[in-house]
Amino acid sequence: MYNLLKGKRGIIFGALDSKSIAWKVAERAHEEGATFVLTNAPVALRLGTISELADKTGSQVIPADATSMMDLENLIDKSMEILGGKIDFVLHSIGMSVNVRRGNHYTNQDYNFTKTGWDVSALSFHRLMSMLYKKDAMNEWGSVVALTYMAAQRVFPDYNDMADNKAYLESVARSFGYFFGRDKKVRVNTISQSPTPTTAGSGVKGFDGFIAYAEEMSPLGNATALECADYTISLFSDLTKKVTLQNLFHDGGFSNMGVSTAIMDTFMENYTGKEDSSEEAKTKK
Numbered sequence: 001m002y003n004l005l006k007g008k009r010g011i012i013f014g015a016l017d018s019k020s021i022a023w024k025v026a027e028r029a030h031e032e033g034a035t036f037v038l039t040n041a042p043v044a045l046r047l048g049t050i051s052e053l054a055d056k057t058g059s060q061v062i063p064a065d066a067t068s069m070m071d072l073e074n075l076i077d078k079s080m081e082i083l084g085g086k087i088d089f090v091l092h093s094i095g096m097s098v099n100v101r102r103g104n105h106y107t108n109q110d111y112n113f114t115k116t117g118w119d120v121s122a123l124s125f126h127r128l129m130s131m132l133y134k135k136d137a138m139n140e141w142g143s144v145v146a147l148t149y150m151a152a153q154r155v156f157p158d159y160n161d162m163a164d165n166k167a168y169l170e171s172v173a174r175s176f177g178y179f180f181g182r183d184k185k186v187r188v189n190t191i192s193q194s195p196t197p198t199t200a201g202s203g204v205k206g207f208d209g210f211i212a213y214a215e216e217m218s219p220l221g222n223a224t225a226l227e228c229a230d231y232t233i234s235l236f237s238d239l240t241k242k243v244t245l246q247n248l249f250h251d252g253g254f255s256n257m258g259v260s261t262a263i264m265d266t267f268m269e270n271y272t273g274k275e276d277s278s279e280e281a282k283t284k285k
């Protein structure tokens with residue numbers, strides 16, 4: 001390891017179990033010499049296995065519902081107390097759609113569910129940065145990262161209202177990132193990650209097809225949770241001090257692809273098969 005985060009203090013949201021991207025980030029941050037506080041929603045702390053991660057990384061766990069300003073204030077105060085000073089890095093790794101969970105189609109949402117999902121997945125990022133900013137809790141050249149998905153830019157029908165939440169999240173990163181950069185020299189970025197088999201990821205309808213398609217489409221294949229953690233560490237480190245207001249694709253090249261030969265071959269196999277067996281083809285023959 002490279003001691004990239006030696007002496008740095010952080011807050012990591014969203015480690016539910018060992019598949020979580022945040023879990024891998026915590027493990028990697030520990031290996032790189034950081035100290036940090038782990039946090040998650042109280043209900044997730046009861047269901048998940050975060051205490052295992054806390055033991056392994058010598059961290060304390062502070063419950064916080066990311067939609068509660070009171071919880072966020074308490075989390076930030078306590079984190080600075082425990083870690084002994086201001087914060088150098090924060091990971092927002094939070095996502096949840098009630099419409100997805102309940103199987104509501106995008107065209108037929110329950111708007112109370114939509115509001116809850118937006119509050120948890122997107123507005124929480126504004127709430128978090130606003131609390132860090134008001135409390136002047138970040139050190140200069142600190143780094144804030146949130147995780148997002150490419151459905152913010154392109155259509156993935158089954159990603160449902162999470163697509164809109166991610167578009168909002170990415171916009172908040174830019175808008176808040178301006179003020180955080182100008183006033184406190186703090187950078188703010190989003191990482192747009194490949195489909196990854198986690199609890200949140202696997203909740204998306206047709207996830208198996210989704211992930212297999214992305215794998216075949218990407219010249220380097222899908223990025224794993226651990227690879228995402230590595231990339232996140234680079235953004236927390238001093239090696240990326242002038243990177244801010246960016247949505248950074250971490251997806252094996254998927255986002256710039258039109259079509260790959262692997263996908264085209266599969267498509268043509270089916271397409272040719274269908275064409276040959278159609279009534280029109282039979283008549284022509």
Ligand SMILES: NC(=O)c1ccc[n+]([C@@H]2O[C@H](COP(=O)([O-])OP(=O)(O)OC[C@H]3O[C@@H](n4cnc5c(N)ncnc54)[C@H](O)[C@@H]3O)[C@@H](O)[C@H]2O)c1
Pocket residue numbers: 013014015016017019020021022040041044064065066067092093094095096120147148149192193194195196197198199200201202
């Ligand atoms: N898995 C993928 O395919 C994928 C792809 C791109 C981006 N992402 C994003 O990565 C991030 C992490 O997701 P993951 O895939 O590791 O899944 P995950 O299910 O392990 O993590 C999601 C986390 O959000 C937390 N959370 C939910 N409601 C909360 C609340 N009110 N307050 C605080 N925390 C709350 C959950 O407890 C959980 O720990 C999410 O933003 C997700 O949208 C995931």
